[in-house]
Amino acid sequence: MKEYVTGEYQSYEEFLHQFKLEAPANFNFAYDVVDRIAAETPDRVALVWCNEEGESKIISFAEMKEYSDRVACFLKRVGIKKGDKVMLILKRRYEFWYTLLGLHKVGATAVPATHLLTAQDIIYRNQAAEVKMIIAVADPQVLAHVEEAAPASPSLQWKVMVNGEESRPGWLNFTREVAASEPVFPRTAAEEVTPEDISLLYFTSGTTGHPKMVAHNFQYPLGHVVTAKYWQRVKEGGLHLTVAETGWAKAVWGKIYGQWMAGSAVFVYDFDRFNAQNLLRMLEKYKVTTFCAPPTVYRYLIKEDLGSYDLSALEYCVVAGEPLNPEVYHQFYKMTGLELREGYGQTELTVAIATFPWLKPKPGSMGKPAPGYEVELIDDEGHLCEVGEVGQITIRTDRHKPLGFFAGYYRDPEKTQAVWHDGRYYTGDTAWRDEDGYYWFVGRVDDVIKSSGYRIGPFEVESALMEHPAVLECAVTGIPDPDRGQVVKATVVLAPGYTPSDQLAKELQEHVKRVTAPYKYPRVIEFRSELPKTISGKIRRVQIREEHQNR
Template sequence: MASLLDRYVSRSEFDSYEDFKENFRINIPDNFNFVYDVVDVYAKEQPEKKALVWCDDSGEEKIFNFKDLADYSNKTANVFRNLGVRKGDSVMLMLKSRYEFWFCLLALHRIGAIAVPATHMLTKKDIVYRVEHGDISMVICAPDAGVLDCVDDASAEVSSTLKTRVAVGMKRDGWVSFEDEIEAVSADFARPAGEEATSNDDILLNYFSSGTTGFPKMVLHRFTYPLAHIITAKYWQNVTDGGLHYTVADSGWAKCVWGKIYGQWIAGSAVFVYDYERFAADRMLDNATKYGVTTFCAPPTIYRFLIREDLSKYNFSSLEYCVTAGEPLNPEVYEKFLEITGLKLMEGFGQTETIVTLATYPWVEPKPGSMGKPSPEYSIELLNAEGKPAEVGEEGEIVIDTSSGNPPGIFTGYGSEPDRTKDVWHDGYYHTGDMAWKDEDGYFWFVGRGDDIIKTSGYRVGPFEVESALIEHPAVLECAITGVPDPIRGQVIKATIVLTKGYAASEKLKNELQDHVKIVTAPYKYPRVIEFVTELPKTISGKIRRVEIRDHDKVSK
């Protein structure tokens, strides 16, 4: 059969980045629905094609082809419909990395219900907030008694909204057993028609994006969103038809749908899922090499752990391509990984609100630490403090020009919060809130979140460049750079540091780290204040909450 990818793009092969940027287009059909128009097409035309390879720490493994996924998602859709789920209803999926997540997500797409992926680390307060603001009628949970306890406690407060609780992999009073229900239903589910059919403008996904300040925002995506991830998967992650792609992310994060379903399957690649209880670099390497992962995506933090392992023990013969995103890449990690594996790490940038919007594409030679160049169909600009286009080398906010229409994959807005949407989307631009600068070759370089920029003695300093310098020192495991109010300099730079094992806090070490930064980067960027801590404040998704450090310092003063 002809490639499924070719049905949805203007062209699939390109000679250069310029050719790609100018000539790539996504063809969006009317009433596109990923499960009927991709999964079911594979199930009919290539039923044995591998789709999902799953394993866990206990040694259990499951391998599903597209026919399996079509059948299981049909059965799950029947379960949900029997439980009262209808088009437009919101269902929260707290399934970690269990393979049932894919059954449930596809089933919700079949019905036209709104999937609300969520981490298993939510507390009662988090769950109450999401149920109330997202009008969530059903929650489906992995077999974790602590998580189920939190849902039960939350349910007591929001019982009028949260009607149904479904447990996967365990029996519990007051909960529906997923396994019992799925055994009792048919594998036939007809595509809804008429008013129950989905349209391109219907809401597919709702992500509660925690960010680093304020309450979580409801990021809404339409049914056309999966098509936009062709750019993410085929042209940034460089997945191949018949390959096996591994993105490190559990099902609660948007990074999961970036790397474990939509674009990969459209491009013909299976996806790999390792459902681990606790991260261990050696076990991740064992499984990735055992199953023959061909393309790999992880944040720089994961790569920092991987390069500390004895990589000579592993067979990387199947691994063809590696990318990274989620935070800027420290150049020393890039160089070490290249030295060990011979593979260049290709960076990318995007948000829960978008797909990959800047990336080092296959035709682009990477510059370690750079996010790369704009994605096709995305008009990216940098606006300076005056709201004017930034010059080469000048810092500005990354914005997406939407004056001529929204590019595919961009969110519809923040659910039930029009004012919050207007704060970031106005005057023909979506404002990302992230600061960067562009070099003479058109590469973008991350500086930091707008709120995190430090103004000291007339200089503007982004936290990343100082953090990157500090992380090069063997004593530094993690660090966060913030500004501390100062009557003379306006702000001085502060480093909050978690030390690696074998190092102890001391004035001597502080001086050594300060001198290290002065050597690695411009001397005025060195941290005048250093505090050693056992851990950094973070969001549920692992992002450093610099605002919490700043607030603590204000109180301390």
């Protein structure tokens, strides 16, 4: 895949200006990457999978080709064709990988979904996307929710069960159907795809309102060369782990496209409940070389005795999904000697801003723009921000649209126009840029707190609070105040061994005053046992604000 991994660079500036990637009009990752690797190096490892029960499986590219061909034959046999929508609710099962490739081969649209969806969530998605088939893992709750949703889903024709009992009324058995299919599905058996065809349809996590349908075309995988090779720094012959369930876009960021093109195998640890000690044992046992996880995972890892695990194979670690608190960076570095390198993107994008290898990390900073991403910060009046000014992160698309950029919100031109107009995409996130060109995340546009003329980003206050040993997790929001417009409120989950009290609240307030500018300190502190979150695990600050107003 040398034509996709364009080489090494001596500096960030060289990388930014010289990196180029051509996208063939009919590019299809399943044929042009996977099948080609299978032909050239059939025994090369594609996937290393294991689960909590001690089962394991290694799949080569030759096997990945055959399995995906069988899936494509099965799909075509039952009537799935180019453009049809197929929902995948497969957790971390290894079948996800060759099923996704089989969908690519027939030109169908994959709709990855988390197993946490309720029946109502599935109905909404089925109706909005006109889902024709659901392929689901045989989790009793998942199967029950799909069955409950089916009567209200007129487009749904096929339900397919993975890794379950031999038969279940109304369901096809995936293993049996795939085994009975032909082991070869030539490219000539399917329609060629174009840049207008949709390969992936992701529903956003929906922190406000109904989730939007983010559409990506068949060229999208190529954008993740930068994600894998130049941010995650996967290595040829290495083994990469990104902690993500297959229902979220983070899975294709870190568990298939860019990693395989850059020469790395993908490691999958299939678990239901996260346990830091178990994850560390897997990193040690399988000698994972590169690792990507959200800050929450690192927060749990640094509470363990990392010195008791052999992590010598681990060479590079990155972090994304939410801003990284500097305290977590420093503790992890102290324990492992590895620098955490942050990255920023959205379901709509590939990695847009990151601390690339040539950049010295600034703990808490996202880094600098990726090649092809013309990032500009825009203030409330529509003007470009100066150094140090907070503005909305926008991506210019009038001169060049980054490879991997979304095609718009499916069947919703109004929502697409609302965020992507006049040659510019508005991310809804705010940040500021320092004198060295590094970007620092502030918060969602709606989350920025305006108090007595100051603009306060929730992340900077949360980072200050996280340095206190009593704080396990926190969310900072603005609440109405008759004198100041808004004041800062902190909703705090305490670490084990601490109990809520007025004295502790005062201590946390004084701590924030010492760590950051005093005007940012939380004038209101509420202790809770847990924070409200979306099904993707993101804190729902909007819910915290609404609950406060209702009270």
